[in-house]
Amino acid sequence: MTGVSGKVGLVFVSHSAKIAEGLVELAAQMAAGTALAAAGGTDDGGVGTSFDRVAAAIAAVDSGVGVVVLCDLGSAILTAETAKDFLDDAVRERVVIVDAPLVEGAVAAAVEAEGGGDMAAVVSAARSAIGAFATEDKTSLDGGAAGPPEGYSRSVTIVNRDGLHARPAAEFVKLANTLDAPVTVNGKDARSLLGIMSMGLVKGSTVELVTPSVDGQPAVDSLAELIESGFGES
Amino acid sequence: MTLNTDWAVRWIKGSAAVVSEHRVELITLDREIGDGDHGENLDRGFSAVLPKLDDLPTDASPGDALKLVATTLISTVGGAAGPLYGTAYLKAAGAVAGQAELDGAALVAMLTAARDGIVLRGKAEAGDKTMVDAWTPAVDAAAKGLAAGLDEAAILDAAASAAEAGARATEPLVARKGRASYLGERAIGHRDPGAQSSALLLRVAADAAAGA
Numbered sequence: 455m456t457g458v459s460g461k462v463g464l465v466f467v468s469h470s471a472k473i474a475e476g477l478v479e480l481a482a483q484m485a486a487g488t489a490l491a492a493a494g495g496t497d498d499g500g501v502g503t504s505f506d507r508v509a510a511a512i513a514a515v516d517s518g519v520g521v522v523v524l525c526d527l528g529s530a531i532l533t534a535e536t537a538k539d540f541l542d543d544a545v546r547e548r549v550v551i552v553d554a555p556l557v558e559g560a561v562a563a564a565v566e567a568e569g570g571g572d573m574a575a576v577v578s579a580a581r582s583a584i585g586a587f588a589t590e591d592k593t594s595l596d597g598g599a600a601g602p603p604e605g606y607s608r609s610v611t612i613v614n615r616d617g618l619h620a621r622p623a624a625e626f627v628k629l630a631n632t633l634d635a636p637v638t639v640n641g642k643d644a645r646s647l648l649g650i651m652s653m654g655l656v657k658g659s660t661v662e663l664v665t666p667s668v669d670g671q672p673a674v675d676s677l678a679e680l681i682e683s684g685f686g687e688s
Numbered sequence: 689m690t691l692n693t694d695w696a697v698r699w700i701k702g703s704a705a706v707v708s709e710h711r712v713e714l715i716t717l718d719r720e721i722g723d724g725d726h727g728e729n730l731d732r733g734f735s736a737v738l739p740k741l742d743d744l745p746t747d748a749s750p751g752d753a754l755k756l757v758a759t760t761l762i763s764t765v766g767g768a769a770g771p772l773y774g775t776a777y778l779k780a781a782g783a784v785a786g787q788a789e790l791d792g793a794a795l796v797a798m799l800t801a802a803r804d805g806i807v808l809r810g811k812a813e814a815g816d817k818t819m820v821d822a823w824t825p826a827v828d829a830a831a832k833g834l835a836a837g838l839d840e841a842a843i844l845d846a847a848a849s850a851a852e853a854g855a856r857a858t859e860p861l862v863a864r865k866g867r868a869s870y871l872g873e874r875a876i877g878h879r880d881p882g883a884q885s886s887a888l889l890l891r892v893a894a895d896a897a898a899g900a
Contacts, residue, residue, distance in 0.1 A: 496766040497763075497764070497766075500766065501725075502725065502729070502766030502767050503766065503767075503770075504763075504766060505762045505763050505770065505771070505774075506763055527867070528768055528865075528866055528867060529767050529768035529769075529770070529771065532768050532770075532771035532772060532809055532810065533770065533771050535771065535809065536762055536770075536771040536774060536775060536809065539775075540762075
């Protein structure tokens, strides 16, 4: 076994070696303790996908818990599926290929894997990238204007310099994942990294944290305090 | 006559030659509606198969030869054609595994398995402007030929002719799979390069049987 023990590993398959390597670099910022492997380009360094590179990348990140493979255009998926078919039965069962936007899906999956999420959670995080940005306008217009009367809500202003960009958003989502109560941020699920990032919340924005039941008050408060803390940024 | 390993090797060598000969034509077709690498990728793949044929054991079956093509194409082609053709040859090899000589029924089973492999991998249907548009008519013609009592060479000839007609028939289609699907109606008037290469490969299979 290779990879990081107990954690789901990730493979990024792209026609371009640079894209795949860049994704590893980007995702590692938020998932430094997760096994990430690039499988980009052909064996001779050209544009395309390589069966051998995909197979090697899967082997390199497989700790036995599972491997999630994200792909770019068409033949990347075909190559990944073919590589999967050639694996031993036991290994094949723990490899899932996710057809989702590559960059957004990779980041969301990496954050989930880093937090110790199991296969289902990492796959779900990667899939959350599908359409995560499609409802952006609608949400910013009417998202979370008023909480349900029987629940609990709290308005908070973003204070850190760069707003809820990737690292703070990841920190926020990690905390939300540890809380029992469901919380929305301007109408978006607080556990959805891409949902949070897609709102483009900058310094000075006000967000409405809402939970449907008063039992969720501690959850809303701890998330509000994290935002007010500025995530350790100036 | 039945089809033996000599036939399979002639087919493979002939495929390498015909892909090399039609390299520019396939690149041009693919450049018009895809990413322009189909001819080059297939040429690289089949060129890589040739030296490996020498390592085939003397008692190798036709299926063994086809499996060698499958694994080599999957590893070396680099574009969508690698997994697609690789899976086709792999399924074809599986359908005739262990048979030293292929009769008409085995031949039809082999062609059917190849087509099903392409469909499984690419999830394309007839009319999507893909390889399937050459393979499905070829399989249908082969099955009809078998039922009509044709010999193996004649079955392959019928399959190749149907594949050629199928490839030509992709010209007026809008692509629904692959890179060409991004082009919408601009793909109309261009022949699908995968259907064209499929027709070429099946014609070589027929020629290899006729020359036996």
